[in-house]
Amino acid sequence: MTLDNKGNDSARDERQRLRDRIADLELSLKRTTEGLQFQQMIMKTFTSLALTDKGAICDTIISLVASHLEVAHGGAMLLDMESGSVVVAGQQGFSQPRELDGAGAGRLWASVMEERIARIIPGAEVARLWPGRPQALAGGVAAVAIDVRERTVGLLFVAQKRSGDDFVAEDLHFMNTASGIAAMALTSAEAITAQQELFRDVETQAAQAQREAQEKEKALKELDQKLEIIGRQQLAIQELSTPILQLWDNVLALPVIGVVDSKRSADIMERLLSEITIKQSRFVILDITGVEVVDTKTADHFIKVIKAAELLGTRCILTGIRPAVAQTLVEIGVDLSSIITLRNLQDGLRECLRQMAEHEEAARAVR
Amino acid sequence: MTETFRIPIIKLKDNLIVSIQGSLGDRLVIQLKEDITSAIERGGVRGLVIDLSGIDVMDSFISRAIRDIGLVARLMGVRAVISGMEPMVAMTLVEMGMGLESVKAALNLEAALDMLARDAPRPLEGFGGKGRG
Amino acid sequence: MSQLETEVLGALRVALSDIIAKSVYQLGLSWSKVDTHRMGPGDGSRLLAELEKGIRIYARDPAKRDACVRRLTELLKDGAAPRAEPDRRLVVSVDEESDIVTARGMGRDLCRELGFSMSVQVKVATAISELARNIVQYAGRGRITITALLNGRRGIEITAYDEGPGIPNMDEILNRKYRSTRGMGMGLVGTRNLMDEFEVRTGPREGTVIRVRKYLS
Ligand SMILES: Nc1ncnc2c1ncn2[C@@H]1O[C@H](COP(=O)(O)OP(=O)(O)OP(=O)(O)O)[C@@H](O)[C@H]1O
Ligand SMILES: [Mg+2]
Numbered sequence: 001m002t003l004d005n006k007g008n009d010s011a012r013d014e015r016q017r018l019r020d021r022i023a024d025l026e027l028s029l030k031r032t033t034e035g036l037q038f039q040q041m042i043m044k045t046f047t048s049l050a051l052t053d054k055g056a057i058c059d060t061i062i063s064l065v066a067s068h069l070e071v072a073h074g075g076a077m078l079l080d081m082e083s084g085s086v087v088v089a090g091q092q093g094f095s096q097p098r099e100l101d102g103a104g105a106g107r108l109w110a111s112v113m114e115e116r117i118a119r120i121i122p123g124a125e126v127a128r129l130w131p132g133r134p135q136a137l138a139g140g141v142a143a144v145a146i147d148v149r150e151r152t153v154g155l156l157f158v159a160q161k162r163s164g165d166d167f168v169a170e171d172l173h174f175m176n177t178a179s180g181i182a183a184m185a186l187t188s189a190e191a192i193t194a195q196q197e198l199f200r201d202v203e204t205q206a207a208q209a210q211r212e213a214q215e216k217e218k219a220l221k222e223l224d225q226k227l228e229i230i231g232r233q234q235l236a237i238q239e240l241s242t243p244i245l246q247l248w249d250n251v252l253a254l255p256v257i258g259v260v261d262s263k264r265s266a267d268i269m270e271r272l273l274s275e276i277t278i279k280q281s282r283f284v285i286l287d288i289t290g291v292e293v294v295d296t297k298t299a300d301h302f303i304k305v306i307k308a309a310e311l312l313g314t315r316c317i318l319t320g321i322r323p324a325v326a327q328t329l330v331e332i333g334v335d336l337s338s339i340i341t342l343r344n345l346q347d348g349l350r351e352c353l354r355q356m357a358e359h360e361e362a363a364r365a366v367r
Numbered sequence: 368m369t370e371t372f373r374i375p376i377i378k379l380k381d382n383l384i385v386s387i388q389g390s391l392g393d394r395l396v397i398q399l400k401e402d403i404t405s406a407i408e409r410g411g412v413r414g415l416v417i418d419l420s421g422i423d424v425m426d427s428f429i430s431r432a433i434r435d436i437g438l439v440a441r442l443m444g445v446r447a448v449i450s451g452m453e454p455m456v457a458m459t460l461v462e463m464g465m466g467l468e469s470v471k472a473a474l475n476l477e478a479a480l481d482m483l484a485r486d487a488p489r490p491l492e493g494f495g496g497k498g499r500g
Numbered sequence: 501m502s503q504l505e506t507e508v509l510g511a512l513r514v515a516l517s518d519i520i521a522k523s524v525y526q527l528g529l530s531w532s533k534v535d536t537h538r539m540g541p542g543d544g545s546r547l548l549a550e551l552e553k554g555i556r557i558y559a560r561d562p563a564k565r566d567a568c569v570r571r572l573t574e575l576l577k578d579g580a581a582p583r584a585e586p587d588r589r590l591v592v593s594v595d596e597e598s599d600i601v602t603a604r605g606m607g608r609d610l611c612r613e614l615g616f617s618m619s620v621q622v623k624v625a626t627a628i629s630e631l632a633r634n635i636v637q638y639a640g641r642g643r644i645t646i647t648a649l650l651n652g653r654r655g656i657e658i659t660a661y662d663e664g665p666g667i668p669n670m671d672e673i674l675n676r677k678y679r680s681t682r683g684m685g686m687g688l689v690g691t692r693n694l695m696d697e698f699e700v701r702t703g704p705r706e707g708t709v710i711r712v713r714k715y716l717s
Contacts, residue, residue, distance in 0.1 A: 263717070270619045273454030280474050304461045311457035313450065313472040313479075362485040392597035393637075424604055424622060426629035427686040455622040462623060463690030 028170060052189045052196070054078060058090030061156065061182045066092040069171055071158040073136040075100055076182060077109070078146075078154035084110055088154075093136060104130035113152045118144035118175035120167050136160060142167040144175040148183045156182060244275050251352045252281045253345060255320075257290030265301035272305060276314050283355070284309050285348040289320030299334040306339055315355070316340070319348040374399050376406055382414040382483055383407070383445075384476070387429075388421035396432040403436060407443050414483030415440045418476055420451030430465050437469035446486060448472070450479040588648040592632075594660075595641045600632040603644045610648055611656055614716065623694045624656060624714055630687040631660035631710055639664020639707065655696075655715035663707035670700055 058076040066074040073093035077086050077100065084106035091100060108129040112121070123140040126133055136159050143157035156179050161167070245253045254272055276284060286302065288294075294302075306316040318341045321329070329336065342348045374395065377384040383406055385399070406412065417433060419425070437447035450473045460466070473479035590610065592603040604625040611621040628644060635642040642662025649655045672678045674692065678685050688710075692698040697713040 266617075266619065269458055270455070270617060273458055274618075276474075277454045280478075282474065282478075304458075307466065308454070308457040308461040311449075311452050311460060311467065311472050312454060313452075313474040359485070363481065390597070390601045424608075424625045424629050426626050426633060427690050428629075428633050430686075453622075455619045458619050459622050459626045459694065463626070463686060463693050465686050465690060 052193050054088045054186065054189065055090065057182065057185045057189060058088055058154075060090070061178060061185065062090045062092050065156065065175070065178045066158060069142075069158055069174065070162045072160040072162055074156075074158035076146075076154070076156045078186075079109060079113075081152070093160075094134065099134050102132070104132050108133070109155055112143040112155045112157065113145040116145065116147070118142060118172040118179070120172065140167075142171055142175055144172075144179040146179045146182050146186070148186050153186065154182075155179075244272060246279065246281075247285065247345075247349055248352065250282045250356065251285065251349060252276065252279060252283070253285040253287060253348070255287040255290060255345070260291065260294075260298045260301060262297065262301070265298070265305075269301070269305050269308065273308055273312065276309060276312050281314060283315050283317065283352040285317045285319055285345060285352070287320045287345045287348065288318065288325070289322070289344065291325060292322065294325050294328055296332050296334065299329055299332070299336075303334070303336070303339070315352075317342055317348045317351060319344050373402065376402055378406065378412070379480070381411055382416060382480060383412055384416045384418065386418040386421060387433075390424075391429050391432060396428075399432070400436060400439065404439060404443065407440065407445050412445050414480075414486075415445050415447040416473075416476060416479040416483070417447060417449045417470070418451050418479075419449055419456070420453070420475075422456060423453060425452075425456045425460060427463065427465060430460060430467060434467050434469050437467070441469060446471075446483060448479040448482055450474065450476050588650065590646045591643060592646070593641070593643045594632045594635045594662075597633075597636055600629055600636060603632045603646070604628040607646045607656070607658065610646055611714075614648055614654065614656060616656070616714070616716065620714060624658070627691045627694050627712055627714075628658055630691045631658065631712075634687055635660060635662045635664070638662075638667075642707070649713070649715075653715050655713055657711065657713045658695075659709065659711045661707070661709050666702045666704045666706065666708055667700070668704065670702060 058078065062074050062076040065071075065076075071092070073091075075089060075091040075094070077090075078088040079085065080087050086101045086105075089100060094100060108121075108126060111125075111129055112119075120142050121140055123138050126137050126140060130137075139160055141157045141159045143155055145152045146154045146156060156175060158167075158171075158175070243255065245255070247253045252272070252275060254268070256268065260268070272284065275281075286305065288302070291298070302318065306318065309316045316339065318336070318339050320343070321341060340351065342351055372395070374385060374387060377386075383403065385403065391399075403415065407415075415436075417436065419433075422429070433449065437449075440447045447470045449467065449470045452472065471482065473482050588610070590606050592599060592606060594600065594603060607628040608621050608625040611624050616624065628646070632644055635644070639662035642660065642664065644661075645657075645659045647657040647659070649657055667673065669678060673685065673688050676685075676689055688700075691710075691712060695712040695714050697711075699711045700708070702708040702710075
């Protein structure tokens with residue numbers, strides 16, 4: 001404001017200079033802000049894409065850079081540091097990546113990578129390093145190395161602004177940032193890959209564990225089934241060896257065969273007594289034709305079965321005592337006098353039927 | 368509960384029916400004996416059924432109580448029949464070496480009443496497996 | 501499954517429920533399938549080991565996982581692992597007639613749990629009934645312990661203690677030369693007949709201890 005009032009030329013020049021300077025600064029500010037916004041966008045893009053493929057990273061970064069700087073040509077390349085040859089490349093404005101490879105190209109790229117920060121390589125220098133350069137690079141390039149963990153792995157370059165303008169300081173600044181972002185993307189790609197591998201590892205481990213658990217469970221189930229089958233078979237054998245037969249209405253028969261130890265006699269007793277209660281049978285015939293030898297204990301068991309059956313209200317008849325068994329019983333002094341004993345199963349059944357008839361008769365007489 | 372609770376005695380025609388559930392204590396047994404004898408004393412009783420289907424454990428104390436009731440009843444001219452003993456209880460009694468000599472057994476209440484009906488008119492002839500041989 | 505292991509699992513479940521539930525689930529198990537009553541000795545420690553594996557794999561939060569594994573290791577070390585299953589013991593004080601029913605009911609339940617047949621369940625319950633009734637009738641009060649024998653020969657042990665007058669004529673009773681005034685005089689003899697082992701220690705000043713055992717096979 002004070003300048004306005006001065007009214008002299010020098011003052012006007014000064015004013016003009018200041019205006020230009022302000023405009024410059026404003027432009028620069030605008031660019032920087034845009035650049036920053038763009039950087040942020042790139043950052044976001046990369047983090048949200050979580051790219052793991054290096055080619056895809058190169059492609060993405062160069063297309064973002066090219067569109068921001070409004071250039072016709074550019075490239076993002078990862079190089080094999082030993083041979084200087086291009087390993088991965090993303091490019092803009094070239095018909096094929098091969099255009100950027102070769103002996104001369106290698107020299108150009110090497111010179112780019114010698115520098116840590118972005119710089120402008122004029123057309124003449126490009127031509128000197130790479131005589132067979134593509135036409136696109138004739139006007140010079142802006143380029144920067146990409147460093148991952150202090151190691152140069154590749155580079156980023158742009159050429160030919162669409163506006164025809166030269167590259168300026170802000171552009172280089174942006175290039176630097178872009179290279180940083182590329183480096184970050186590459187680093188995180190490695191991390192992501194590692195993480196994914198780890199993840200896959202864990203998943204496979206988990207799947208493995210689950211499979212193992214399932215297999216274990218399956219094996220256990222099979223074992224259980226087998227055990228059950230064995231159990232059933234054992235039960236069947238046990239029952240077969242001393243089947244409880246329903247001979248007649250109200251008459252159960254238990255033919256005992258073989259040796260009767262105390263475990264087996266306990267089983268027999270339990271099953272017979274339960275069966276009597278379930279069937280409500282009034283008679284039980286204990287047939288021991290199949291028993292060849294008895295001792296005091298066996299005889300004792302039979303007497304117990306009979307006594308218990310009688311406590312339930314069932315009449316017990318013992319049949320089929322072999323001569324040798326009868327003799328042993330007498331010799332060891334077992335008293336069977338309280339028990340009805342008959343020759344064989346048929347006689348036993350006949351006795352049951354006779355008693356039932358008598359019972360019927362008595363019942364009729366009462367009525 | 369033991370003090371106030373009494374085992375109910377049902378009279379059905381000329382028979383008394385007692386159903387013993389769960390566990391018996393001293394007092395309950397004494398009470399039951401008294402109740403049965405006074406019911407018999409009132410007259411018109413020929414038989415007594417003691418239903419044991421509600422007993423899952425029968426120790427020697429309860430066995431003796433039942434045996435005593437049977438003996439007392441018999442002395443008063445009443446036949447006692449037990450019914451519905453659990454198979455495992457029967458097995459246990461036998462294993463212990465105990466019997467219930469004073470009472471006969473029937474499979475269930477119906478069979479017990481049936482048995483009493485048959486036996487009652489001809490008490491001297493003596494029915495039952497043991498006498499028969 | 502021993503009581504210890506049941507406790508360990510219970511504590512664990514409460515303390516680290518989400519991780520454990522998840523890993524158990526992922527391992528193809530589920531808590532509802534982990535039937536602690538049907539587990540044999542050692543199953544508990546095997547389950548814990550499985551859990552540890554599961555947790556190592558599934559717990560995403562490393563701090564939580566470490567805490568979990570540490571706790572498991574601690575618990576495993578604390579004896580759930582190779583230690584023999586302790587015998588299970590129930591104690592019933594016997595002061596009145598209703599305690600007789602309680603004691604024999606508990607004995608019967610334990611027998612069932614141990615896998616005794618129906619008839620043996622009733623036999624053991626009857627033996628307990630005899631011993632408990634004798635305590636009430638002759639000593640006034642005492643106690644009965646029921647122990648599941650899990651190490652060595654499996655079975656059940658009943659011990660009846662009282663500080664009553666003692667039994668001076670034990671031999672007479674056991675040889676069936678004794679006529680009881682209150683019962684059939686068959687309680688002790690009957691109990692001896694029902695059980696596999698029968699031991700008495702009695703004296704006028706020390707009361708009576710009767711220990712009986714029944715084995716599973
Ligand atoms: N805990 C005890 N303390 C003191 N005396 C006892 C004890 N247990 C049993 N006795 C004595 O031993 C005797 C025999 O006991 P046992 O249980 O064999 O028969 P009971 O109790 O007399 O009759 P039952 O048990 O058949 O009803 C009893 O009469 C009693 O004198
Ligand atoms: Mg007794």
